[in-house]
Amino acid sequence: MNTATASIPSVASDPLPALIAAEIRRCGGWIGFERFMALALYQPGLGYYSGGDRQFGALPSSGSDFITAPELSPLFGRALARQIAQALAATGTREVWEFGAGSGALACQLLQTLAELGATVDRYTIVDLSGTLRARQRQRLVKEVPQLADKVRWIDALPATVEGVVVGNEVLDAMPVVLVAWDGVQWQERGVALDEAGGTPQFVWADRPTDLRPPVDLGFVPGTVTELPRQASAFLATLAEGLTRGAAFFIDYGFPEHEFYHPQRTGGTLMCHRGHKADADPLHDIGLKDLTAHVDFTAIALAGQDAGLEVLGYTSQARFLFNCGLLADLETADLRGRAMAQKLVTEHEMGELFKVIGFVTEAHTFEAIGFSAGDRSHTL
Numbered sequence: 001m002n003t004a005t006a007s008i009p010s011v012a013s014d015p016l017p018a019l020i021a022a023e024i025r026r027c028g029g030w031i032g033f034e035r036f037m038a039l040a041l042y043q044p045g046l047g048y049y050s051g052g053d054r055q056f057g058a059l060p061s062s063g064s065d066f067i068t069a070p071e072l073s074p075l076f077g078r079a080l081a082r083q084i085a086q087a088l089a090a091t092g093t094r095e096v097w098e099f100g101a102g103s104g105a106l107a108c109q110l111l112q113t114l115a116e117l118g119a120t121v122d123r124y125t126i127v128d129l130s131g132t133l134r135a136r137q138r139q140r141l142v143k144e145v146p147q148l149a150d151k152v153r154w155i156d157a158l159p160a161t162v163e164g165v166v167v168g169n170e171v172l173d174a175m176p177v178v179l180v181a182w183d184g185v186q187w188q189e190r191g192v193a194l195d196e197a198g199g200t201p202q203f204v205w206a207d208r209p210t211d212l213r214p215p216v217d218l219g220f221v222p223g224t225v226t227e228l229p230r231q232a233s234a235f236l237a238t239l240a241e242g243l244t245r246g247a248a249f250f251i252d253y254g255f256p257e258h259e260f261y262h263p264q265r266t267g268g269t270l271m272c273h274r275g276h277k278a279d280a281d282p283l284h285d286i287g288l289k290d291l292t293a294h295v296d297f298t299a300i301a302l303a304g305q306d307a308g309l310e311v312l313g314y315t316s317q318a319r320f321l322f323n324c325g326l327l328a329d330l331e332t333a334d335l336r337g338r339a340m341a342q343k344l345v346t347e348h349e350m351g352e353l354f355k356v357i358g359f360v361t362e363a364h365t366f367e368a369i370g371f372s373a374g375d376r377s378h379t380l
Helices: 015-026 033-042 074-091 105-117 131-144 230-242 297-306 317-323 326-332 335-345 347-351
Strands: 030-032 095-099 123-127 152-155 162-169 178-182 187-195 202-209 225-228 243-255 271-274 277-279 290-292 309-316 354-361
Touching: 015 030, 015 033, 015 187, 015 202, 030 033, 033 178, 033 187, 033 230, 033 290, 074 105, 074 162, 074 243, 074 317, 074 326, 074 335, 074 354, 095 105, 105 123, 105 131, 105 162, 131 152, 162 230, 230 243, 230 297, 243 297, 243 309, 297 309, 297 354, 309 317, 317 326, 317 335, 317 347, 317 354, 326 335, 335 347
Parallel strands: 095 123, 095 162, 123 152, 162 243
Antiparallel strands: 030 187, 178 187, 178 225, 187 202, 243 354, 271 277, 271 290, 309 354
16 A cells, blocks of 8 residues: 655544544555545434534635535526426426535525426425525425425435436536546555554545546556546436436536546546635545545446436536527626626636536437537537
């Protein structure tokens, strides 16, 4: 096992680092990064997403760590709702499922716009692991859409069967990833170990030989570190197997396979976010900051297809939102509203980096408006 020599902050007496250190010891001195990331984000009561609700907000002064599209502009939800309304009608379903509803902003926007469009929604189900976030979502729904809040229910696990239209905004990027490193001879799985030689334990990187490797070899440079989206692919496959009738739309930052594993991307895409600042050190401030990796949309598409879904389309967020009527919304928005919404579509903001992929059950396929122009499915 190769152990990195970089200096890593010591393991403090905080409950989450102490819990991770105990698991490393129980596992013989090493755990894969995928497990480390799962504990850091989702350990009940301690992980980043399960231990509080400070994550989402417009500015660092709010105490938040990052902003998502629904917090940036309500026009995001209005445009997306038009696609959902079409999908509900085309698949003959009457329920919306949102995974990882964050602050509840998107749920409010979708429910309000779907009602204005006359779409029949009997129930809006939010799947969220965080009890704290569920409470925040409930408060927001009661305040902003009180006449529709009784349609919403919360569950904390994926049910065996799902019928309806599924939505996930910035959900796939927060699913734990496997880290692998290429040393020029063989692939190594990168994990986390404990350096206890100095008396004060420290988390350190440690590599072990592995049979795991990227799905393509585009000429990796020695020293390359990249991610394998094993859990995101498994989630999509499980969802697809349980989706008996309906469609699904996922919005996230990422690339198709040939861009994700490009030889020039030697450091991978793993990043941390805290106070609207980014860093690349997941072994520091554990549980206090977000850990994310870009999405390999080819892997997501294959997982859905292998489980029986059809890909409705794949395109940039900008193109998807324009296809769903954002331009008309901008024409009626005030100056500030236009300025905020522009960040959803400009290339240097969210417009190009963020992508949208859609799926549908095989017997219910339709021409989705969100992919009516600029579909990039051929690049997956």
